[in-house]
Amino acid sequence: MNPEQRRAFLRKAILAAAATQLPRWAWSNAPALQSNPFALGVASGDPAPDGVVLWTRLVLANPALMQAAHTVRWEVAHDVRFAQIVQKGEATALPALGHSVHVELQGLAPSRWYHYRFMLGDAISATGRTRTAPAPGDLPATLRIGFASCQRWEHGHYAAWHHLVADQPDLVLFLGDYIYEYASPKNTTDLARTHNLRHATTLADFRDRYALHKSDPALQAAHAACPWAVTWDDHEVQNDYASGTGKGDDGSFLTLRGAAWQAFYENMPLRAASLNGPASGTRWDALQVYRRLRWGRLAHIHLLDSRQYRTWQACRTPQSTSAGAVRAADCADLASPARTLLGATQEQWLDTGLAADAHTKDATHWSVLAQQTLLSPRHYPSGVTSADNWDGYPAARARLLQAVAQHAPRNTVLLGGDIHQNYVCRVHANPDRPESPVVASEFCGTSISSRSGTTQDKVDAIARHNPHVLLARCDQRGYGLADITPTRWTTTLRVLDDPLRADSAATTLARFVVENGRPGPKPA
Template sequence: MVHTPLDRRYFLALAAQTAVAGTLPRSAWGARALHHDPFGLGVASGDPSPDGFILWTRLLGDGAPLADTALPVRWEVAEDAAFRRIVQRGSAMAMPELGHSVHVEIKGLPSGRWYHYRFHHGAATSRVGQARTAPALQDLPARLRLVFASCQRWEHGYYAAWANVAREAPDLVLFLGDYIYEYATPTDPMGLARVHALRHASTLADFRDRYALHKSDPQLQTAHAACPWVVTWDDHEVQNDWAGTTGRWDRAGFADLRNAGFQAFYEHMPLGAARLAGPGFAALQLYRRLAWGQLAQLHVLDGRQYRDRQACRRANASGAGAVPAGQCAELEQATRSFLGGTQERWLDAGLAQDAARGARWSVLAQQTLFSPRHYPSGIQSTDTWDGYPAARERLTASIARHTPARTVVLGGDIHQNYVCRVPKKAQALEGPAVASEFCGTSISSRSGATQVKLDAIVRRNPHILLARCGERGYGLAEITPTLWTTHLQVVQDPMRMDSTVHTLASFVVEPGQPGPVREA
């Protein structure tokens, strides 16, 4: 089946009808119902607002792709798990152009409440998921319980972390990138937790298969069903270390790959039509703001789509690598950007808005380590913010202008836990800090570093309070108006589905006191 790019206006028209009960014509229900359970990828909700949220599911065939035809899906939102008090219901078409995914935009609900939802197709009913609306903008909730996580390579470990996330009962999950990995299973499976038979992803069909693989995991499905997710991407949703319009392939070939990765990401995430920046899937606007009343403003960032190519990166290189400090003049170019000029200005305006409205916490949800790392070897990473020092200085200055001492930066990507005082100047690591940073380890992906190397980095970087590479897991933040507490939750054995999870360390941040403090 050939998939042509979707016209944005056409899809917006489709998306607009999905949250309105009774909008499907009677003829839509003439499609032959499936005779198996089509909800094998589970359900999800996302992007809570004070009056609604996004609901997601995708229909699957019974061992073979579904026919190239639209299929009707009914949905319900209720106040109770038994669906005796239904507050909204409606219907939508699962379109083949979108891989038979459904994105329902719920609006008009009271703020600050939990709801249950489910989908139906024919006689089949999905599992029940939980979603919630955000607090009203003028409210100051007593608490936000937030999980942040990233990097879940299938072969490197089971998803016991996600099972424990569901038990944590968070209000929200922030997923910061690398939901899938595009690679084929290594030819030598020694030391892997599990394997798959999929080839290296390069087409839309490949990416759809890869998401279906990950979403088939029951522990990941349980975490999605437990609460709303707010998602952004990093590199492996397309290609390792891609940057803007640059990948390993020629520009035209990479554009096709990127479009396929973008479309598959949209099809499998609880995202609304507002994220489409078209034409087709040539762009997705993932940077956005979500307010949690007066307690926190979440600035969700996209550090891939708009960034400049990594400094001194070789043509057709498989990754960005690192360079000796002082031997790459491109690193110091003032115009180079990690976020792109438009997103930089948007974020600066958002931090100014936080200051004006008195938000207790400004949260930067982005992909990788923000704080500087000076390596004993003298090399400098080019794919993290270290590779974009002028852009980091501009953002640090924006934080210092608008929201000093109440900004928390969250990151992932590097498969290691880092806790840092964000210095006002990267050249003055022991100088004043302007923010706190928690860069979390991976859900399952291996680190590739050694603790000896990280300990040497800590000795040279006094603003780094903790650096660990031996654990996998996630971060759990408990946020109140007067205190931010982060628990680094780590998996005892990532090679076991039933592994326990424990707290590696806990840190607190107080408004007005930039920099985390370790709890005893």
């Protein structure tokens, strides 16, 4: 099978597997299962007013079963006992897609919670809970979003997810680094746990890595509690990669990246539309994860991708393992207007979305830019510039802020992750001029488990050097909660007492509010 034939096969297979009604296979031929096929849990994602994506991925111990396609039954009900089933059907779990299932529901009622489950033979999955978004013209009174990122297995247990489930969010935004590609360190001092997987480079490696992370019961509970909307950062592929370039020769890196992207699709509750990106056909070198989610007129979430289309980091040497930092005086490329973090197509897409938020008849109350890292500058006392985040792409940041200032949506809030630190910032129209108008608010969340790699003394020095920074903490793991109403946005930063304990308690580090029509966070 040549590459074009393989792409055509995968295209048809994915569309078939995502269908909600398929030809019935005889249930009498159900496989003889030797273990729980739903050991990786269930999930839902990308809620719309009339539907949502349901996900699971089969774990099949029998080698013969692993080579075959299987029919998975699914049910959606109003009640947890499934006495009031509203939809049911079948989907095909294909070995070519890691036996993953993506069911795209339609025809549900807006702004309503549902229960769902999967079945294979006599096996029944855990029950998941999901919900639809409000109707387009509705203005709901509240929306609670949990936002999180960066969950390296070895650095901590996933106690944060237990607490997020207890907080009962309507939606979780996961902002990147769902997995880490590394093998466990040889020095296991101060690690919460280890694994025996090798550094991920192949499709099998990446499938195994997702299976490892998804084996965690706290993470499974969080997926089952509500719908998620996910994007990626670098560690789903390779540390600090940029577009089609990473460590290794171009050909081997693109093969690795394709394997990693396929595994990402297989393991996330994504719609088949993500396979119809800028490049045509079903290809693992083109997976579109930037998209929009609308929560009635209350919130419009622009979920961004700052990895796939970015320019190579300024003054980074070929084959280097990380982007590092540069000095502007020694790196003329840093200020080049041609450099981009989002790519020209995504920049224009975002500009169009912000304009629509501001100028449509039923203007959005809160425009949310959910992306990977910290947009606000961190001017280091040492004079160096971090090359891998928005500081390394100042012209691209200026274009984004110009779009926000020009279109002036009613309220713009940025959510980010990546840096394993909590930051709360006022976003100025000109980030290098603190006297310029404040045009947005930013909340960059800490990690679920990954260490920050710095000290609080250094972070305090950065905060003193940057007056737009209202809070900066690197010493605690956790997640963020955003409680949104038509008149107020409240962010609560939740942190763990001890990320090395699976039963760690959690406390509130800080709470900030943004008032409708008044950009800039203020302590609550």
